[in-house]
Amino acid sequence: MNKKLPSTSRSLPIALIRAREGAMAPIRDMLANTGITEQQWRILRVLSEHGSLDSTTLADRASLLFPSLTRIAAKMREKGLITQTRDEADRRRQLIEITAKGQKFIDDHAERAALVVVGFRTRLGDDNYEKLLDLLALLDPGPRD
Amino acid sequence: MNKKLPSTSRSLPIALIRAREGAMAPIRDMLANTGITEQQWRILRVLSEHGSLDSTTLADRASLLFPSLTRIAAKMREKGLITQTRDEADRRRQLIEITAKGQKFIDDHAERAALVVVGFRTRLGDDNYEKLLDLLALLDPGPRD
DNA sequence: CCTATTTTATTAATATGTTAATTATTGCTA
C-alpha cells in the first residue's frame, strides 16, 4: 500500500542536494578564510559577467531570493565590493555594479575556480558534463530572460 | 585573460541550485500549511524507510549537517513525530525512531508525493531520469554506507 | 486628477546552513 515512494537513495531532491554539496565543496575550500561566502561569490560572478544589473535580474541570475539579496548586498556594499545606485527614471529600482575591488577578487580567484570546473569536466567526461547541464536545465523553474 | 570561467548560465553549481528549486517546488507546495518543513519531510522519509537509526547515519541519509539535525530533531520530538533514545551500550550515541504520528503523516502524503515523482519522470523521460540520477551520484561526495 | 492596483524593495519572524567551540563519553596506551 506504500510502495509508491522511491527509495531515498534514488530520490531526485536528495540527489540534487548531495550533488550540490559535492560540486560546491572545492569552491567552498577556495573561499575559506577570504570572508566571501558562496552567495557573495555568485553575485560577484554574475556582476563581473553582465556589468551593471537591476536587483531583480541579479537575484534571478545568482539564484537568490530577494530578501536574501537585500541583506547580502548591504554587506557587500559595506565591504566595498559593489555599489548600489537608485534608478532615477524609476526610483523604486536599484542598479548594482561591481567595484574594482570586487573585480580584483574575481580576477585573483578565476584561475583556481576554472581549475575546479576542469576537474569536474574531467571527472564526468565532456559529454556527460554537457548532458548533465542540459538535464538540469529541464528542471529549472524560473524565467531566465 | 579572464576567459577561464564559464558563463554563469552554464555554471554547474548554479544549475544544481536551480534544478533543486524546480524539483522541490511541488513538494514545498504539498507541505505548505502542514507545519512540516522540507527537511522534516526528508527525515520522516528516511526513518520510514529504515526504521530506527543513529543520529549520524540519519544526518547522512537525509543530507543534513549534524547541528541542523540536533535542532530539527528537538522540534520533531516536541511535535511527537519522532522519539530519541540513548544507546545504553555507548551513551554518547542516540537512536531516533519515527512515531505512529510521524508515519501517519508519511502515509497521508505518500500518494501525492509519488505523483510528483511520476510527473518528473514523465517530464524528463524514464531514460533521462535514470541518467540524471546516475550523473548526480558521480558528484556525490559523501560516504553513503 | 485621483485612487486602486501593481511593482520594487525592505523588514520581520522563523528555520536551516555552516563553521567553530564546548561537553560528555569512550578507547587507547604508556
Next chain:
DNA sequence: TAGCAATAATTAACATATTAATAAAATAGG
C-alpha cells in the same frame, strides 16, 4: 590506571532560506 586522543552530540555565532507583512513609487482606469 591516569591521561590523552578520538568520537558523538550539543551549543554558539553568524549567514542564508523562506514566507509574510509592510512601505514606497509607479501605473492604469475611471
